[in-house]
Amino acid sequence: MDIETVRKVARVARLKLTPDEEKEFARDLEEVLTYFSLLDEAPRVDTHDFNPVRVADVLREDDPARDVNAEKLRDSMDTYQDMVRGPRLS
Amino acid sequence: MRIGLEVHVQLPTRSKLFCSCSTSAEEPNSSICPTCLGFPGSRPAINRKALEMAVQIARFLQCRIAPEIWFSRKTYFYPDLPKHFQITQYDSPVGVDGHFMVEGKSIGIWRVHVEEDPGRIKRVGRSGEEVSLIDYNRSGIPLVEIVTAPDLSSPDEARIFLTELLVELRHIIGTSAGDEQSVRADANISMGEERVEVKNVQGLRNLERALKFEANRQQRMLESGMKVVRETRRFDEERKVTLSAREKEFEEDYGYIGEPDLGVYDLTRFASSMPEIETPLRRAQRMSAHYVVDYEKARQIVLTSMALADLFEAIAKRVDPEVAMNWTLGPISNNWSQLLPRLTEQVVEDVVTVVQQVVDRQITDSEGRRRIGAIAVGECAQDVSCAVEDALLDSIISQYLDEHPQVLKDYASNPRSANSVIGHVMKVAQGKYNSQEVVEAVRKEIERRKG
Amino acid sequence: MSRFPCPDKLLKLNQRFKIFTELAEDLSFLQEYPPRTHFSAKDNLCAVGFQARAGSRILEGYRPPFDATAIWRMRQEGAALLGKTNMDEFGFGTFCTNSGYDIPRNPFDEERACGGSSGGAAAATSLLEGHVALGVSTGGSISCPASFCGVIGLTPTYGRISRHGLIDYANSLDKIGLLVRDPLALRKWLPVISGPDPKDPTSCVQPALVTSGRRVERVAVPKEATENLSSGVESQFARSLASLQEEHGILVEEVSMPSLRFALSAYYVLATSEASTNLARYCGMRFGVRNLDISQHFNDFFAETRSANFGTEAKRRILLGTYARMVGFRDRYYMKALAVRQLVIAEYKKMFQDFDLVLTPTMPFIAPHFAEIERMRPLEAYQADFLTVPPNLAGLPHLSLPCGYSDSMPVGMQLVAPHWEERLLLDIADRWTSKFKMRFPEVSA
Numbered sequence: 001m002d003i004e005t006v007r008k009v010a011r012v013a014r015l016k017l018t019p020d021e022e023k024e025f026a027r028d029l030e031e032v033l034t035y036f037s038l039l040d041e042a043p044r045v046d047t048h049d050f051n052p053v054r055v056a057d058v059l060r061e062d063d064p065a066r067d068v069n070a071e072k073l074r075d076s077m078d079t080y081q082d083m084v085r086g087p088r089l090s
Numbered sequence: 091m092r093i094g095l096e097v098h099v100q101l102p103t104r105s106k107l108f109c110s111c112s113t114s115a116e117e118p119n120s121s122i123c124p125t126c127l128g129f130p131g132s133r134p135a136i137n138r139k140a141l142e143m144a145v146q147i148a149r150f151l152q153c154r155i156a157p158e159i160w161f162s163r164k165t166y167f168y169p170d171l172p173k174h175f176q177i178t179q180y181d182s183p184v185g186v187d188g189h190f191m192v193e194g195k196s197i198g199i200w201r202v203h204v205e206e207d208p209g210r211i212k213r214v215g216r217s218g219e220e221v222s223l224i225d226y227n228r229s230g231i232p233l234v235e236i237v238t239a240p241d242l243s244s245p246d247e248a249r250i251f252l253t254e255l256l257v258e259l260r261h262i263i264g265t266s267a268g269d270e271q272s273v274r275a276d277a278n279i280s281m282g283e284e285r286v287e288v289k290n291v292q293g294l295r296n297l298e299r300a301l302k303f304e305a306n307r308q309q310r311m312l313e314s315g316m317k318v319v320r321e322t323r324r325f326d327e328e329r330k331v332t333l334s335a336r337e338k339e340f341e342e343d344y345g346y347i348g349e350p351d352l353g354v355y356d357l358t359r360f361a362s363s364m365p366e367i368e369t370p371l372r373r374a375q376r377m378s379a380h381y382v383v384d385y386e387k388a389r390q391i392v393l394t395s396m397a398l399a400d401l402f403e404a405i406a407k408r409v410d411p412e413v414a415m416n417w418t419l420g421p422i423s424n425n426w427s428q429l430l431p432r433l434t435e436q437v438v439e440d441v442v443t444v445v446q447q448v449v450d451r452q453i454t455d456s457e458g459r460r461r462i463g464a465i466a467v468g469e470c471a472q473d474v475s476c477a478v479e480d481a482l483l484d485s486i487i488s489q490y491l492d493e494h495p496q497v498l499k500d501y502a503s504n505p506r507s508a509n510s511v512i513g514h515v516m517k518v519a520q521g522k523y524n525s526q527e528v529v530e531a532v533r534k535e536i537e538r539r540k541g
Numbered sequence: 542m543s544r545f546p547c548p549d550k551l552l553k554l555n556q557r558f559k560i561f562t563e564l565a566e567d568l569s570f571l572q573e574y575p576p577r578t579h580f581s582a583k584d585n586l587c588a589v590g591f592q593a594r595a596g597s598r599i600l601e602g603y604r605p606p607f608d609a610t611a612i613w614r615m616r617q618e619g620a621a622l623l624g625k626t627n628m629d630e631f632g633f634g635t636f637c638t639n640s641g642y643d644i645p646r647n648p649f650d651e652e653r654a655c656g657g658s659s660g661g662a663a664a665a666t667s668l669l670e671g672h673v674a675l676g677v678s679t680g681g682s683i684s685c686p687a688s689f690c691g692v693i694g695l696t697p698t699y700g701r702i703s704r705h706g707l708i709d710y711a712n713s714l715d716k717i718g719l720l721v722r723d724p725l726a727l728r729k730w731l732p733v734i735s736g737p738d739p740k741d742p743t744s745c746v747q748p749a750l751v752t753s754g755r756r757v758e759r760v761a762v763p764k765e766a767t768e769n770l771s772s773g774v775e776s777q778f779a780r781s782l783a784s785l786q787e788e789h790g791i792l793v794e795e796v797s798m799p800s801l802r803f804a805l806s807a808y809y810v811l812a813t814s815e816a817s818t819n820l821a822r823y824c825g826m827r828f829g830v831r832n833l834d835i836s837q838h839f840n841d842f843f844a845e846t847r848s849a850n851f852g853t854e855a856k857r858r859i860l861l862g863t864y865a866r867m868v869g870f871r872d873r874y875y876m877k878a879l880a881v882r883q884l885v886i887a888e889y890k891k892m893f894q895d896f897d898l899v900l901t902p903t904m905p906f907i908a909p910h911f912a913e914i915e916r917m918r919p920l921e922a923y924q925a926d927f928l929t930v931p932p933n934l935a936g937l938p939h940l941s942l943p944c945g946y947s948d949s950m951p952v953g954m955q956l957v958a959p960h961w962e963e964r965l966l967l968d969i970a971d972r973w974t975s976k977f978k979m980r981f982p983e984v985s986a
Contacts, residue, residue: 006860012343013817013863014167014824014840015856016848028857029864031920036806036865036874045880048160048182048348051713051743052699052886052936053960055353058742062139064105064112066123068606073127074119076606077827082118086169086222086826087835087842089213124607128822130595130708130829131587131605135742163818165866169839174821221835345866347814347875350713352742 001030091305093248093279094240097255098233100207100272101143102265107206107232108134108177118225126230128172133351136161140204140232143263144184145361147234148202150262150369153185157358161204161349166342169222170208172229178205180346184357190238192251198239207231240278245301248277252294257393258369277301281308284320288332291325300325304332373399381411391418397433398426405442409449417445421459425466432468440465454483456527483515483523487535490514501536508532546571546669551623554984558651559643560664561624563591570621577621578730580673581665583658584625585632586717587706588612591622595708596630596658598641599850600829609706610741611675611717611734618733620673626661630852631820632679632710634658635925636914637686639854644911648690648982649950653908656686659720663690666720667982673730674720679710680808681903681929683718684941688903688953691943691980693970695719695727698960699936700747703738711815712743714808714933722979724970728752731963748961755962757969759896760791763798766901766928777945777952778902785900788976793900800881800888804931807881809923810865810874811934817862820855823847857919886935893959898969901928903941903953932957940966943979951980 006026010017017025078085106113108125109132115121124132148155162180183203189196209229213220236255242248256273259265265272275297277288288304291297303325308318323332368376370392377392377399378385392399401422406414422429422441429437441462448458490511491497500507511532516525523531546554548568555561562584570577582588585595587605594600612622629639637660638644645660647653648667655664659676663686666674676683678696687694695718702717709715717734721727732752737745762782770778785791825832825846832846851859865874892899905928914922932939937957944954958965 005864009860009864009867012345012867013859014821014844014847015851015859016844017856021856025857025860028919029860031918032809032861032923033864035920035923036810038803038806039810039874039877039881042800042803042807042877042881042884044877045883047879047883048158048354049879049883050160050348050350051353052882052934053746055350055700055743055746057356058135058353058745059138059141059355060105060110060135060739062103062105062137063110065110066112067110068123070120070122072606073122073124076604078831078833079119080223082120083212083223083225084119084827085835086211086224087832087837087839088219088221089169089211089839090218090220124605127827129605129827130593130600130603130822131607131609131706133705133709133712133741135739165818165821167821167824167840167843169826172822172827174824175818219836222839343863343867345814345818345863345868345871347818347866348879350743350815353746 001026001033091243091279091281092240093242093245093277093301095236095238095242095248095252095278096276097236097238097252098274099236099259101140101232101234101263102272103137103139103143103232105137106230107137107140107204108230111230113231115227118227120227122226122229126172127226128174134177134349136352137232141355141360142364144202144204144234145357145364146262146367147236147259148185148188149361149366150258151185151188151190151199151202151236153188153199153202155185155357155361156182158182158354158356159184160354161352162346163349164344164346166344168208170211170224170229172209172226176206176208177349177352179203190251190255192247192254195241197241197251200237200239202234202236205233205235207233240280245298245305248301249294249298252297254371256294258371261369261396262367277304279304279308280318281305282312282318284318286318286320287322289322289324289335292327296325296327299330300332303330307332370396377403381406381414383411383415387415387419394423394426395430397430398423401433401438401441404438405445408442408446413449414445421462425463428466432466437465454527454531456524483519483528483531484535486515486518487511487532491535491539498536498539501540508536511536554668557646558648558664558668559627559645560661560668562594562596562627562642562661564624565591565622568623577619578671578673579623579669580615580620580675581623581626581662582609582612582675583628583662583677585628585677585708585710586612586625586675587708588622588625591625593625593708594642595632596628596640596642597823597851597855598830599823599847600708601850603829605706607706610703610738612706614734615675615730620730623665623672626659626665626674628661629658630855631708631816632658632677632682632715633816633854633858635681635685635922636909637661638911638914639852641852647908648984650908652910653950654689654911654914656689656904656908658682658686660686662720663687663692663694666690666692666722668984670722672722673726675734676718676720677707677710678716678718678933679714679812680933681926683720684903684929684939684953684955685926687720687941688943688955689908689951691946691951691953693721693724693727693943693974694941695721695731695963695966695970696933696939697731697735697963698747698938700743701735701750701938701961701963703736703741703744705738705740709815709819711812712819713815714812714936716933716936722981724967724974727970728967731967750963752964752967755897755964755968757791757897757965757972760785760793760898760900760956761796761892761896762793762900763796763801765798765801769905769927770902771906771947773907773947774902774905774952777947778954781944781954784976789972794896796892796896798888798892798899800884801931803881804885804934805924805927807878807885808926808930808934809861810878811882813858813862814865814875814878815862817859817866820851820859823850854919882934885931889932889935889937889957890959897958897965899932899957901955903928903955907947907950907952928955936960938963938966940970942970942973942977944973944977946980
């Protein structure tokens with residue numbers, strides 16, 4: 001796998017890699033993806049089953065409820081006037 | 091000009107889409123839990139009511155309802171998105187290929203699907219250096235996203251489209267008219283070749299402003315020979331202009347995968363257990379066609395209240411629909427706020443009876459109106475004293491005509507001889523009747539005697 | 542060690558073998574009478590009163606505000622939580638050498654690994670009599686350490702145990718399970734932690750757990766699973782087959798399951814795809830390690846925290862998983878892997894028409910030395926999972942039983958049952974251990 005692709009994937013995943021890491025991961029990914037190409041031999045079946053057992057029609061009633069104290073949750077985060085602080089936007 | 095909209099409507103459920111947090115919260119970050127905060131170890135459980143509302147909306151928009159749906163993770167990094175993925179529907183919308191009529195024109199609806207709202211970001215600090223403050227009360231609120239075809243051809247048309255759509259949707263899902271808070275839209279607008287996307291416009295008023303500004307901007311560019319660049323813009327609410335959204339420094343590849351924690355949902359069974367709802371404007375169209383009355387008037391009725399429409403239809407089954415319309419938009423509407431809370435089957439029957447009696451000339455127009463007013467405040471309409479008053483009017487007229495036979499003789503050549511009768515009645519009755527009905531009653535009696 | 546270790550001994554043991562990443566503050570319950578069952582939870586399970594770091598630096602300081610359902614149910618039943626056990630970061634590993642904290646040592650030989658990713662859980666079970674360990678398996682993380690440390694590891698059907706409070710690796714593959722020395726403990730505690738939980742919808746489709754009513758009579762051994770084994774494992778496995786037939790009257794037959802060869806790639810594609818989305822939330826905000834420099838642009842803010850606090854294997858899997866879902870690759874990898882999973886499930890279902898269980902060795906070798914592991918390429922380490930991955934991919938319940946010893950190190954065999962048929966595994970566990978003499982490490986703390 002070429003370095004440019006590794007860089008692109010790292011950007012999408014918000015990972016900052018050192019040049020050494022880039023080289024190493026390029027090599028690792030190349031080996032693993034080559035092995036993954038075994039999948040090309042398997043027959044193609046269109047499926048939208050995302051679980052190994054069928055999970056269907058599990059619904060929750062529209063009843064408000066509270067298990068965990070909201071104030072405790074708020075206190076565990078970094079807040080300013082009850083709003084959670086986040087990084088720069090622009 | 092071609093405009094397409096992606097409309098996000100908050101669903102008025104009591105709890106959020108994937109957790110049981112209440113959807114009504116006052117203080118910031120007061121309605122939160124590990125799930126809508128994306129804490130490690132938390133997971134979603136979907137709200138039945140939200141799914142029901144989505145199916146109702148898709149059905150109303152004449153969409154083809156998917157037999158089975160599932161959810162997907164849309165991964166991107168932004169401070170308002172707790173898990174850094176949004177649970178949405180990528181390749182499995184609730185409904186597709188629908189349409190919505192606006193002033194006789196069909197606007198295509200490409201898809202309707204369900205997704206969760208992210209938190210609300212407040213930008214603070216100097217422009218260009220703003221940091222974020224986030225309120226997660228909004229995180230996890232259920233949204234329905236409605237994507238239209240680019241069939242809208244002007245900002246005005248877009249505004250009308252959205253206004254009418256919201257009237258209908260409000261009835262289906264039961265929101266109150268707080269559109270400015272609960273509706274957001276992304277608009278795609280192109281005058282020529284390239285499409286500009288204006289993202290995240292809050293509320294109808296801002297949408298109209300954004301579209302008008304953007305249409306103008308593109309128009310001016312084309313007129314001065316410049317090319318419109320394909321880009322994403324945002325609407326600045328304070329300055330009322332669209333601005334180029336900063337080029338994304340990093341790339342996003344949403345990398346959609348299925349959401350295994352939720353599984354699949356059989357919508358065929360789900361949808362068949364829900365009754366169809368007739369929405370206001372659809373009803374106005376039906377009433378206008380069926381009763382052969384003016385659509386605008388029918389529309390006025392349904393927009394006042396569906397119960398008013400019920401009442402209109404009850405009356406229109408017994409008297410001429412035009413008359414029913416006049417009474418509905420007239421005396422009944424005038425008393426509506428008091429009448430509505432009292433609307434039992436008996437009260438409806440009483441109102442219908444009053445109108446019928448006026449039509450049959452058993453009581454005067456004036457008396458009819460008085461009786462409607464009486465019913466509205468809970469008094470007995472069949473007030474004997476009023477029946478007496480009607481009889482009283484007739485007897486005053488009769489008596490005068492008996493005493494002044496000249497009126498009758500003169501009437502043939504000079505109808506204004508009736509004025510003396512009218513004047514007499516008004517003086518004697520001392521304001522008990524309005525002039526209109528006195529004129530009516532006098533003329534009626536004279537004609538009767540002559541005929 | 543005696544059934545109820547005294548706190549001092551326990552601390553010394555922990556110092557030597559690095560079993561627990563966090564021990565309960567108050568260990569006096571160990572000396573209560575009547576005694577309570579002591580249990581441990583892998584550190585990716587949330588428990589109020591403990592940190593939950595899932596073997597990762599990025600969750601340093603995270604104190605969950607709620608209990609995982611499995612832990613809550615154990616506590617309700619009277620068991621006492623001893624501590625949180627060491628693991629590979631987020632479950633990413635076959636040997637429990639990828640931790641951001643301590644690496645547990647194999648109780649049979651301190652120079653060797655425990656197996657992963659529930660390494661600490663297996664070590665605890667091996668060293669502490671009467672201990673019940675909650676482990677988690679995604680691709681074999683209960684079976685592998687059970688095999689390497691000579692204990693019994695049960696991985697129930699996917700969806701049998703609620704995952705509420707489990708820090709996710711891969712939502713369609715994670716299963717909570719048990720590591721014990723005595724099958725009676727399985728019978729006692731499996732029903733306690735099983736059952737629907739509205740907080741985890743995937744746990745709400747299970748039929749009721751049945752623990753009796755069927756007996757193991759016929760077992761299939763896929764020939765694809767008897768290649769590439771170390772000679773030690775090969776011979777111990779062969780002896781076990783003979784024992785099953787002669788001593789237990791079970792019919793053992795060789796079969797072929799050709800789609801098993803796709804299982805490993807499909808597993809790693811799905812697991813890393815899901816993991817790369819599950820790990821997106823770790824960014825220096827709200828929980829775990831906080832980044833206090835909010836003057837940074839959010840992309841840098843996120844990237845910095847993540848890069849500084851994720852280990853190498855975590856980064857590797859995030860990159861792999863992100864790639865497998867990207868536009869242009871998603872069809873070939875992610876979508877294909879979904880299809881292969883269905884293929885593997887169908888292959889097992891076909892086997893179960895004629896057989897009660899499918900049997901293979903658990904791991905292709907005994908617990909390796911740490912030095913050996915360091916020399917392995919990533920792909921080599923992944924391929925060590927080729928025996929445990931298939932039932933994990935298919936969500937089938939499976940059991941690792943100690944079945945022999947080679948070079949004084951434990952060897953395990955793995956039995957796979959149809960979905961929801963844990964009772965077959967309980968049956969074979971009872972019968973096997975009635976004849977097989979399990980060895981435990983001689984340790985004086």
